[in-house]
Amino acid sequence: MSLTGVLLVAEQRNGEPRRMALELATRARQLADEGCGPVSAVVIGPGASAAAEKLGEYGVERAFVSEDKRCGSFPVVAEAAVVERAVQAVAPLIVLIAASNAGRDVAARLSARLGLGVIAAATDVRVAEGQPVVTCPVFGGSIVEEKGFVDGRGVVLMRPNAVSAEASPASIQTAIEFLDVVIETGHAAEIVETAAESSSSLPVEESSVVVAGGRGLGTAEGFELLRELARELDGAVGSTRPAVDAGWIDYATQIGLTGKIVKPKLYIALGVSGAVQHRIGMQTSEVIVAVNRNPDASIFQYSDFGVVGDLFEIVPRLIESIRKRKQG
Numbered sequence: 001m002s003l004t005g006v007l008l009v010a011e012q013r014n015g016e017p018r019r020m021a022l023e024l025a026t027r028a029r030q031l032a033d034e035g036c037g038p039v040s041a042v043v044i045g046p047g048a049s050a051a052a053e054k055l056g057e058y059g060v061e062r063a064f065v066s067e068d069k070r071c072g073s074f075p076v077v078a079e080a081a082v083v084e085r086a087v088q089a090v091a092p093l094i095v096l097i098a099a100s101n102a103g104r105d106v107a108a109r110l111s112a113r114l115g116l117g118v119i120a121a122a123t124d125v126r127v128a129e130g131q132p133v134v135t136c137p138v139f140g141g142s143i144v145e146e147k148g149f150v151d152g153r154g155v156v157l158m159r160p161n162a163v164s165a166e167a168s169p170a171s172i173q174t175a176i177e178f179l180d181v182v183i184e185t186g187h188a189a190e191i192v193e194t195a196a197e198s199s200s201s202l203p204v205e206e207s208s209v210v211v212a213g214g215r216g217l218g219t220a221e222g223f224e225l226l227r228e229l230a231r232e233l234d235g236a237v238g239s240t241r242p243a244v245d246a247g248w249i250d251y252a253t254q255i256g257l258t259g260k261i262v263k264p265k266l267y268i269a270l271g272v273s274g275a276v277q278h279r280i281g282m283q284t285s286e287v288i289v290a291v292n293r294n295p296d297a298s299i300f301q302y303s304d305f306g307v308v309g310d311l312f313e314i315v316p317r318l319i320e321s322i323r324k325r326k327q328g
């Protein structure tokens, strides 16, 4: 069988594809337009078929679906088994997986089971002379490497937010195939309980507004002010590494080299100096606003709007003016 096309692993939640799934579908469709071959997807877990249907808007021609309940309880083992079956069915040139926690686990298992190479932390992939060429920034983005696979095919772990999700100009109907896979869960760790976060906002990497706080917030209580602003703007809370290390906020909110990559429409940085390791995670935001009392803070070099001043004076005034505006 010839190796052709892209197979993407589309993460979904309650029947809705996650934003990173739409990003992968967008890049896969663009590769198809450039002659790389058909786009197929694997969608797993309760709600998978509803999510698979929506992928047609992004150009996915064929979706392999498993709603097996074990995918929720034994996530890595069950999902890897399903993805393996789909890879065997289409023999793709490229398997595209989002570099989420689950995605990394699945990629590792897939590599072990099928002997496929994995290239991690990718920001792009193209095809040249019939082989994938994968772009990976290293050393904080100061060097960009292009890598290929020894076998000429493999798994690409794409960083979330590296590509913008764009619906296809011509929506198609995705052909859905249900996979019935034998899943060996003998030695697998099982999820026995899941607790939802109390936050009503989207995860920081999926929100179109991010309000991020750094060491300048001073304490965990300082983040309360930031949360208030985020609520007014329907946004998510982000943070720098020192704020996480100090225990003021969860690691899930950390943005940067060792945290999340975000690409919101609006990014507000409060008490953030703008170190390169942070910048890597937010520099492609559409509009960047910074509040910092140091006029020489490097965050101002790449902000669209900057306010020099004490955030504890400025943010309450900002919240007040947003509220007044909302009241009309």
Ligand SMILES: Cc1cc2nc3c(=O)[nH]c(=O)nc-3n(C[C@H](O)[C@H](O)[C@H](O)COP(=O)(O)OP(=O)(O)OC[C@H]3O[C@@H](n4cnc5c(N)ncnc54)[C@H](O)[C@@H]3O)c2cc1C
Pocket: 213, 214, 215, 216, 217, 239, 240, 241, 242, 243, 254, 255, 256, 257, 258, 259, 260, 270, 271, 272, 273, 274, 275, 276, 277, 278, 281, 291, 292, 293, 294, 297, 309, 310, 311, 312
């Ligand atoms: C390998 C490695 C990986 C890293 N990964 C990450 C990462 O993923 N994400 C990340 O963020 N960092 C990361 N870092 C850390 C990074 O180098 C910086 O130390 C960090 O980003 C700085 O965080 P900060 O801006 O909150 O703190 P600081 O650099 O201390 O800046 C605080 C800022 O707040 C301002 N400020 C203080 N008080 C006020 C006030 N009342 N009002 C207004 N402004 C005020 C100050 O002027 C200052 O500019 C990493 C470092 C290494 C070595």
